[in-house]
Amino acid sequence: MKVPFSKYLDSIADGLKLLIADLSEDHDYVSVLATDSTGFSIITSLHMKKVSTQNMTSERGIVVRVARHDHYSEYACNDFDPKCWREKAEQIREAFNRQEELLHLCGVRPYVTGIIDDEMDSVRFEAEAQMLPEECDLSVIVDQMNQLCHKTAEASEYAYEVQSSAQSTHISKMFLSCEKDMRQSYVYTEATVVPLVAKDGRNANGYMGVSGRVGPEIIASLQDVWQDALKQAEDVLLAQRIEPGEYDIITSPEVSGLIAHEAFGHGVEMDMFVKHRALGEHYIDQRVGSDLVTMHEGALCAENVSSYVFDDEGVRAGDTIEIDHGILKTGICDALSAKRLGIAPTGNGKRQSFEHKVYTRMTNTLFDAGNDTLEEMIASIDHGYLLEGMQSGMEDPKHWGIQCIISLGREIKDGKLTGKVVAPIIMTGYVPDILGNITMASNQQEVFGNGFCGKGHKEIVKVADGGPYLKTKGILA
């Protein structure tokens, strides 16, 4: 079925256009992003259940962006009445005037940007989905998830708690300006299973998920991954500590995705170029990885949780090749940063919600697959580890340091998995070293959309990442 665009947004569109026309009288640029996204979140475990019609991407509100006096201002609210557009325009002017009064008092000068190109564009996109979150039978989903928790717990002598979470959102976004009228609606859904296990006072957990730009029907696919999650939890529980050092490693597709995200995801967000916060700006057309490294970023690269038709600034989604056979080609960019850098935006301007500012953000960040098999990769290693399970990551775009917390490592000796597991693992290093040492890449690529991404320590958005198995070197502890 078609995912219907919000009737509410359609109903306020004319009022918003009048608001835009009014504000355009004394502003050089005016646009509005209006959102109406509904969904649900469910948590079930052996000990509790929680059902909500809210989740991290459900929202309803508008944000008005204007340019005047060489700088940009925004006003976010969630009480817009299309009949009272004139009053809202006055409220917005009053708010900006008060802020400008303060800025004048403080002697603040604007960062001169120029006016965003407001080229004519119109689209109404309604994606396909089997189910909609607002129409599905939550009792069936809760039952499925509940049974999954109990089945997982019963399969392990160590499990004391199993949690399953799911969220599904029917996104509707409308971007309006003097020249644009863009409307899109789609559904994304994700679900996870997390077994918690304990032995001799030691706790551990596993983690597996499913995700896609699909309806809640995907939640049933947790049936396919709970055993992997449980095995991961038990392996971590019974693991030994690793001897710190540099090893040959093979990263599983989700760990490859974490590296992609942290290394040349954040590292080439070009709002950081504007502030000279990223080393990447000095390395365009230079080698940053081996020939096997090709990396894509964009909402069109895959169909997952952050795959849209246009971004939160009304820019069409793209597919950017950031690294081409080891050579850094370009970054990703929001509209304002693109204007400042004199380049075209890439469709990566995203907000946490209508209440938040736009930053350059990732969507799908993926390493291309290679030609090797996992078996060949394992056979090529004398002593090293196959790394599985992504927990968290952190990058330093100004210095290209990287930190990845990884669930476990499976020891490889003389070209074979020994069965020995080490956990937990912190992998650190210098990004060009990690990418430069990639000597093999498997022939299958996987995409994972259960993660979130922050900018600094805030601005949380949905992203997906992934890649193939990669063979490289890593400093593990």
Added chain:
Amino acid sequence: MRSDGIVEMLNRSKADGWEMKECTTHGWEFYFIRHQLDQNRTRNVTHIDVTVYVNMDDGKSVGMANGEIHPTWSEREVEDAVNRLCENAKYGVNPSFDLNHPSDTVKCQQETDPYDNARDYIHTLQSIAETDQAYLNSYEIFTQADTIRYRNSNGIDVTEVVPSSMAEVIVNARNDQHEIELYRMYRSGNCDSRYLKHEIEKTMQYGIDRLSAVDTPSGLNLPVLFSTEESVRIYDWFMTQIDTAYIYRGISKVHKGDRLMESDAVCPLTISAKRNLPNSSFNQVIDEEGALIEDRVLIEEGVVKSLIGPRRFCQYLKEDHTFNLTNYEVTPSNVPEEQIRQGSYLEVVEFSGFEVNAITGDIFGEIRLGYLHDENGITVVKGGSVSGNIADQKKDMLFSDSLTQYNNKSVPTVTCLKHLTIAGCAKN
């Protein structure tokens, strides 16, 4: 639709109980590149969160569901949403518990004005003494006043005005060879100019030091000393262990009266919940479920004295009067900082990300900047990591006789963990 109308609708619905939290935010935001204005923003939003409770026929269980009521919804839409919540509640079935009841509350209307607060932030950041070597790359200022009204079906109706603010500051340092950045996020109620200036200037010195840092040597077996905000993660772990949600679910195994630290611990830990800490953005009379927040000793000399956490898990554990934690304060030890700093140690002041895993107790952090104190004097180091598990640290953990407050948490100025693994990155 006005919130009084929503209350009437909830009272008419099939819900046996309900909670409603209405939060109106007036926020001002200013974004700077160097000291030039990137963007200014205003937020005027209201969020109304409603939870409904429906008693199950077995008399022992309650169904619960929550959702947001949008201010632009019509009366009909609100009614549909409330009915849907009552229906959804049947799927979120948990053991029964009571909602909080009204208590004698003290009015908490804190003073704040986004204009004054933003002005103080801008003036403070403009006044930082920058040099060619260390400067502010960019900063973002967020100030807001939240008017929070909590109501429930037991008759609680409390409104509070809570100021909160945040400054994200990027400090850069450079020399002829390279340039580095340090990231800082400062949160508080209103702008504390003196604290902010002191912290940023300290960070600038860290940046200058990092320019000359060498790779962390391999083979170090030394105590690790924490003297920045990362140390909060260590004390947060203790707070998760006495959280009733963690205990009820089996993640934490402690009970009231249990020891969280060994009886012969070098520095037995005492931590108290505080209704107010100076200028915290969490200073509130009631918590998010309407429970009165008190000053209370939670852990005393390493022994669990009181649990904290959501009301329902407290009741499941037969803990009568508890609340969700907002502010906490660690009682300082009697060990002077100078004593902790005796001998060789690695002081890490900057991590890529430092975490103490609440479930496993695993500790991780990549070293971005550290000071190696040994027989050779003080060496500035970078790279490599520290790792370990909190269970192996508690007995010999040392902390100082002075405190430093990070918004809603007041923790020892210096904390020393003696049994972490330090993985260096220097090539031999």
